[in-house]
Amino acid sequence: MFRKLPADLRPTEESPGLRVKGRTRYTRSQGDYLCGGCGAEDHANGDNDVKALVDDYTDHHGPAHRNGGRS
Known part of the structure; x- marks a missing residue:
């Protein structure tokens, strides 16, 4: 059985990462991130x-x- 996804998938401090939502006929594409390494966030x-x-x-x-990249 599939687990139901939460209604709000934006990254949080407990679950950092990148979220991208593709556009539809009526909405534009959207994206959010919260970096678990340095705490930076953007939308x-x-x-x-x-x-x-x-x-x-x-x-x-x-x-x-x-990977030891730029921060």
Whole structure:
């Protein structure tokens, strides 16, 4: 059986990470992150801004902290 997902999937201090929601006919794409390594957080709306948010998170936060990247 599948576990029901929580209604609000935004990253929290207890569950840091990256959340991206694709656009629909009526809404723009959205993204949020909370870095578990340094506590940085950000939010973006729209395809280009969400792509930049994902690139920032990947290059400077989450995975970068685990791999010894920039912080």
